[in-house]
Amino acid sequence: MKKIIVLCVFAACAALAGEIPTTNLFESTPWILLTGSHEVGFNWMTTQPANSWLEYRQDTNSEWKVSFYSKYGLKDGNTLYHKAYVKDYDPKKPIWYRFVGTEVIKFKFFTAKYHPEVRSEEGMIKPVVRPDGSWTAAVFQDVHAQNDMYEPLLKLAGEDVTLAVSNGDPCHYFNSEEDIVKLLGIPLSFFAKKGIMATFVRGNHETRGSHARYLPNYITLRNDQYYGTADLGFARVLFLDSGDDRADFNKQYGGSIDFDPYMLEEGEWLRKEVASEKYKKAPWKVVIMHIPPQTGEDTWERAKPHFEDQVPTLVKAEPDIVICGHDHRYQYYNKEDAKKLGFSFPYVVGDTKPLERATVERLDVKENELALTVFRGDGTTLTNEVWRK
Ligand SMILES: [Fe+2]
CATH class of the missing domain: 3.60.21.10 (Metallo-dependent phosphatases)
Structure with a gap:
């Protein structure tokens, strides 16, 4: 009994220090917005502050491509809200997507520390334009x-x-x-x-x-x-x-x-x-x-x-x-x-x-x-x- 209490206290302290990764980093569905003729913006949330980016492809047999959001030289990081743009989007093809994230333990200069990368489930958005152009x-x-x-x-x-x-x-x-x-x-x-x-x-x-x-x-x-x-x-x-x-x-x-x-x-x-x-x-x-x-x-x-x-x-x-x-x-x-x-x-x-x-x-x-x-x-x-x- 004493051992269990000690373990529980240890686990609680570790969780408080952010040492145990969350089990559900990507809990919600993203909102995915067409932002141009060949551009789509992905918006998603994590349940814990994380660095997170998008992986996407428009053919199931091609390699996953990577897109992350950065502005003024800084990548988005240590945040619950994430976004990324796909700028080579073909509206006549479906787009498959998944998110990758590293939950933040510490986000400081010299001492940034993250949990290992985890991936969300895959999702797919159907083509906007049909093969006949309609x-x-x-x-x-x-x-x-x-x-x-x-x-x-x-x-x-x-x-x-x-x-x-x-x-x-x-x-x-x-x-x-x-x-x-x-x-x-x-x-x-x-x-x-x-x-x-x-x-x-x-x-x-x-x-x-x-x-x-x-x-x-x-x-x-x-x-x-x-x-x-x-x-x-x-x-x-x-x-x-x-x-x-x-x-x-x-x-x-x-x-x-x-x-x-x-x-x-x-x-x-x-x-x-x-x-x-x-x-x-x-x-x-x-x-x-x-x-x-x-x-x-x-x-x-x-x-x-x-x-x-x-x-x-x-x-x-x-x-x-x-x-x-x-x-x-x-x-x-x-x-x-x-x-x-x-x-x-x-x-x-x-x-x-x-x-x-x-x-x-x-x-x-x-x-x-x-x-x-x-x-x-x-x-x-x-x-x-x-x-x-
Ligand atoms: Fe109105």
Whole structure:
């Protein structure tokens, strides 16, 4: 008995000193985000502070490649949150992945000490683009913390979707790390569990709360930005950050936001983007942004610069479809209806909870055909539009 107590005390002391490695370093599912035409960002957690990196391959018989995240010359280390980019991603192939980690015992200069490397289980994400170049997106918006809507909405959209898009406002605000993980990381990992690639577009609620400014610590971005593009099959997709609907001086923020210069910077980028050959030559042009274009009296407080700078650029650029959320009211404007409002493109605005009224937008992109189908949580189909070239 005495011997057991001594052993237990010894084990407890060793554990306290970090001498015994944890048995479940990789407990959670990662969130895996498409961040460019040939780029994917992996985001994962460890249960203990660790140095951790990604191993991946796109053919089962090829060698595993390694990717770790580093910035300003420093590798990520001694942390619970990890990320890595794959910059040679082929969207027409599946991607297999696993994580390697060394749990940290001591992380000090001269005396860094780690437990032996351990590997997570392997996972696989199915190709985003099918062999014939077609692909299908399911766009979710304004889930606002009702995480149990993802599953039924995905079922309605069809489990053959190849890309799940979080188009803003999965949360009310991010006041803590827990908010980010629970309301963004875990929902996005739901798609990874099903082998579906996801991607993220920031809504205005992700700009709110004390932890909003730390969001990039937990997700991989597009060239370090929330906005960017991807060429997928026969479409060029623009993922835009529409900022907030409230102005920088709004009292609710207490002087903590500075969107005006940021949005103008994005506007400048957008002008270059739509003037590019890649945009002009793309067979289909798709825009996904959280806040819809608006006119007249229903314009939100943030009229400038999103609505007075970026939206006119889109009007000139004539995308084939613009997919939005934010209004909490389903709307679809075909090209003719949109024209009456001063816009040159058809656009759809998805609805929100409860599930019976929430919508998911399915976009099918093929060489000569683009199709938008909007499903409502009550089982009805609201829009079924097909464009052909
Ligand atoms: Fe919103």
